[in-house]
Amino acid sequence: MEEFVRAVEATVFASAEPLGVEDIAVHVGEGDVAAALADLAERYQGHGIELVERGGRWHFQTAPDLAHLLRRTREEPRRLSRAATETLAIIAYHEPVSRAEIEAIRGVQISKGTLDVLMEAGWVGTAGRRETPGRPLLYATTGEFLTHFSLGSRKDLPGIDDLKAAGLLDPLDEAALQLELGGDSEDELETQGDGD
Numbered sequence: 001m002e003e004f005v006r007a008v009e010a011t012v013f014a015s016a017e018p019l020g021v022e023d024i025a026v027h028v029g030e031g032d033v034a035a036a037l038a039d040l041a042e043r044y045q046g047h048g049i050e051l052v053e054r055g056g057r058w059h060f061q062t063a064p065d066l067a068h069l070l071r072r073t074r075e076e077p078r079r080l081s082r083a084a085t086e087t088l089a090i091i092a093y094h095e096p097v098s099r100a101e102i103e104a105i106r107g108v109q110i111s112k113g114t115l116d117v118l119m120e121a122g123w124v125g126t127a128g129r130r131e132t133p134g135r136p137l138l139y140a141t142t143g144e145f146l147t148h149f150s151l152g153s154r155k156d157l158p159g160i161d162d163l164k165a166a167g168l169l170d171p172l173d174e175a176a177l178q179l180e181l182g183g184d185s186e187d188e189l190e191t192q193g194d195g196d
Contacts (some may be wrong), residue, residue: 004028008036009051018057073094083114088123092145094128096138117138132170 007028007169012019020032036175037058041186049060062070068167083106089104091097118124141154151157 003037004031005039008033009040012037012040012058013060015059018054018059020057023057033146051169077188080117081114083110084117088118088141089123089143091139092120092141092154095140095154096130097140098130098136098138102139 008024011024011027016177021037024033024037024091025031037051037053041053044051044060046063048063050063051058052061086106087102087110090102092107092153095103099110099115115124122142122144124139124145125142128137130138143152146153
């Protein structure tokens with residue numbers, strides 16, 4: 001019985017949302033789920049976290065008398081502007097790339113703040129200087145970029161067909177991308193993004 005109770009506990013704990021008895025039974029198999037939940041609720045009573053039922057669904061929550069400890073001001077995640085998103089995509093697919101190259105691809109100048117936001121997020125870093133007159137600074141994505149977007153490597157970035165399937169390219173964007181890449185195959189997109 002103890003192993004069954006532990007399985008119920010693990011299922012509720014690991015769930016991102018409250019679960020009903022039937023939902024839990026799907027994961028743990030046959031047994032008295034309701035009795036296991038009642039046992040766990042009693043065990044957790046008075047602890048820092050408690051097992052509670054709300055509307056027939058069970059979840060763990062912070063004990064009400066300790067909730068004030070967790071009500072600190074939290075930094076809200078900042079959404080990237082369209083310019084920052086476009087800049088990040090250009091860097092990811094064309095890295096290492098200079099500011100002038102980013103501007104040429106986007107067709108507009110970028111503000112210094114756009115690159116600063118990406119660097120503060122840890123997704124973009126400097127990658128040396130190009131050996132051309134003026135020695136422009138080069139930008140590339142970082143390991144944190146790969147981690148944040150769950151990519152094994154830059155080769156895992158979506159290609160044109162993936163972007164179309166996700167509905168992220170409208171016909172005008174697709175035509176512009178094709179012109180930018182000078183071709184129309186996904187292989188060419190991947191080749192463009194593999195530069196050093």
